[in-house]
Amino acid sequence: MYKIPGHHHISMITKNAQTNNHFYQHVLGLRRVKKTVNQDDPSMYHLFYGDLTGSAGTELSFFEMPMVGRTVRGTNAITQIGLLVPSIESLAYWKNRFDHFSVKHGEVTMYAGRAALPFEDSEGLRLILLNNNGEEIPDFWSPWDDSDVEQDHRILGMGTVELTVRSLEKTARTLRDMFGYIEVSHSDRETIYQSVAGQAFGEIVVKQEDGPSEKPGRGSIHHLAIRVKNEEELSYWDKAVKDRGFHSSGIVDRFYFQSLYFRDSNGILFEIATDGPGFTIDSPVEALGKELDLPPFLEARRQEIEAHLKPLD
Structure with missing residues (x-):
């Protein structure tokens, strides 16, 4: 059986590509590694941010939907993104930086066993910085030297991702029984899984919450x-995936990687994506x-596509 070596990327919805572009490049200090379009609807931007080359496991991606409404938070959704930073001192640095840029944030706390600093972007997307505390990261992650953020405190890549679902066991059957994730912590309303034992770059927290499903909008995770x-x-x-009874999209050529998509029994949309060929x-x-x-x-449609997109710095 093959093992899942960690996260590849995570994709969100933004209402305004210009505002999004400023925040993720100039506040969070990530590199915009690909300015492209949604391949299924090329009228909208698809922006990727990450490390020097947009390595798998560092990529945050956004679809621009100018007419999208607000998110109505609820269950059966991906509800928070963890980003790894080098040290506990990095959390203090980021708290000051968020104050300087008027970014909504909480206080330093503990999350999934790590010191953490929760914050939101301007559209209400929930993120949390996590102290990696000098632990292992994938050896192919490459820092971007032109980041606005001080070298010792730059975001390394993706960490713990949070899912909120009505049924813990349904998602457990996907992560644990199908993909072979390791259950490292369990309570009545929360379970933590890791694709690689002891490592946050493939960690998923699954929380149980009753109620209506989230209504996606700006700042939601796709x-x-x-x-x-x-x-x-x-x-x-x-x-x-098919043997488990899920509907698979089949393999889709995304040019930068090959992918397939399916929803688990709680309706969480997963993509499985190859490391290469890359950006x-x-x-x-x-x-x-x-x-x-x-x-x-x-x-061949470049002229038509560019005519419908607003210029982006």
């Missing part, structure tokens, strides 16, 4: 993508994120 090495492994998981397939490292990149099948 799906969580988890990593596989290559298309051979992706084909294995496609069969495993440098159509752009050198130094030019990543600067121009509008389109997959080959959309290139």
Whole structure:
């Protein structure tokens, strides 16, 4: 059986690409590694932020939907994103930085066994900085030296992702029984799973909450993508998903990676995505994120697509 080595990316909805672009580049200090469009609806931007090359496990991605309404929070949703920072001192640095930029944030607390600082972006997306405390991170994560954030406190990559569901056991059957995640903590209303024992870069907290399902809008999380090495492994998981009785999208060529999509029994949308070929397939490292990149099948429509997009700094 193949093992899941961690998170790949996570995708959200934004109402305003310009505001989003400013926050994630100039407040959080991430690199915009790909400016492209939603391949299923090329009238909207799809922006990716991450490390130097947008390595798997560092990518935050956003679909711009200018007409989207507000999120009505509820259950059966992905409800928070953890981002790893190097040290406890980093949390103090970020608290001061958030004050400077008038970012809504809480106090330093404990979350999933780590010192943490919760905050929100301007659209109410819930995020939390987590002290990685010098622990292992994937060796291919590469820092971006042009970040506005001080070197010792830069965001490393994705950490603990939180799911809120009506049935803990339904999602347990997906993470534990199908994907082989390790259950590391359990209570009546919360279970913590890790894809790699002891590591936050593949950790998922599942919380139980009754009530109506979340109504997605600006600042909501669309799906969580988890990593596989290559298309051979992706084909294995496609069969495993179908054997569990879930509907699979089948393998979809996203040009920058291969993917498949399915919803678990609580309605959580998961993507399974290959590590490569990556964002440098159509752009050198130094030019990543600067121009509008389109997959080959959309290139013939470039003029039409660009005419419908507002310029983005």
